[in-house]
Amino acid sequence: MNSSYSRGMSEAAKDTGAVLIAAFEGWNDACQAATNAVRHLVKRYESREIRHIRCDDFYDYQVARPMLCHVSGRTNLIWPQTTFYDITLDAGKRIYAQIAPEPNYRWKEYCSQSLAIADELDVNRIITLGSMFSDCPHTRPLPIAVSDGDCQCEGDRSYNGPVGIPTVLDVAAAQQGFAHSSMWVSIPQYLGSDECSAGTIRLLDALGKYIGFIFDTADLKQKAEQWKAQASILVRCNDQLHDYVEHLEHDYDLQQKAEAEASLGAPQAEQLVKEAEAFLRQMGN
Incomplete structure (x- = not known):
């Protein structure tokens, strides 16, 4: 073609x-x-x-x-x-x-x-x-x-x-x-x-x-809830994994907050996004 x-x-x-x-x-x-x-x-x-x-x-x-x-x-x-x-x-x-x-x-x-x-x-x-x-x-x-x-x-x-x-x-x-x-x-x-x-x-x-x-x-939502419940049980039974997930939650929430504030168009919000992304890259290394 x-x-x-x-x-x-x-x-x-x-x-x-x-x-x-x-x-x-x-x-x-x-x-x-x-x-x-x-x-x-x-x-x-x-x-x-x-x-x-x-x-x-x-x-x-x-x-x-x-x-x-x-x-x-x-x-x-x-x-x-x-x-x-x-x-x-x-x-x-x-x-x-x-x-x-x-x-x-x-x-x-x-x-x-x-x-x-x-x-x-x-x-x-x-x-x-x-x-x-x-x-x-x-x-x-x-x-x-x-x-x-x-x-x-x-x-x-x-x-x-x-x-x-x-x-x-x-x-x-x-x-x-x-x-x-x-x-x-x-x-x-x-x-x-x-x-x-x-x-x-x-x-x-x-x-x-x-x-x-x-x-x-609708039929997938019940399976999704079961998947999440099983994951939560696994995390509760492993202290190291629990700490790791808490770290991921912190990063996730920080990223979401930065993106939400950046959507307002304020220069300081854009700077916050850059700082958050730099932080996440540093943690990934």
Whole structure:
């Protein structure tokens, strides 16, 4: 898809406002918070599989192993694959979703095939979802970073370093004329790899705010409360961890206060933000 064709596609797609949500298992999916957002949408709303990307060219089966499944007395192998869904939300609003393990090989070709499918579906905007382990407390709203193309938005910070397939897909989408956004939630690294419904809810809330729709997350909220309660029990039973979480809470509250005051536009508030960020960088070293 050349650039001139891509620009024409994007202009035409604005009429439909079609959005493709993409999430990938693996390095970009701490506690499965991102992929579980897609799974929740598929389970909660009317959905159907509409496209797949053949797996053989993109996966190392010693890393992304096939799964053995027994159904009705028959033995089946389920291979890693990319699945695209057409999801109809309440009130007739439609979105598309892509879910897959992060590919092991040929990322450029993989992104090219993904965007070709998005083009076929007249998608206007690609929104990638991700979750990452971070130094943040489970007792506060999990930090969410949202970036919209070249504009850094809520919670977003400049980043230099290794990236995963969501970022590569973002860059490829931009190069081919798609509007693109990314949403990342931070997960407390001290809690291990159990599923984090609190992170999934944060992503769905951010996504809903972005597309103008309130997602039903009632079944996730109970799981999120259980996750928080279990985390609190763990912290109470470990004095060292308790002190560490208190330190994270202090940093979090300081950062929130600084950002709130900075939003007033006062010069002294801006200076407070700089001091708070410098303090957090120092504590991280």
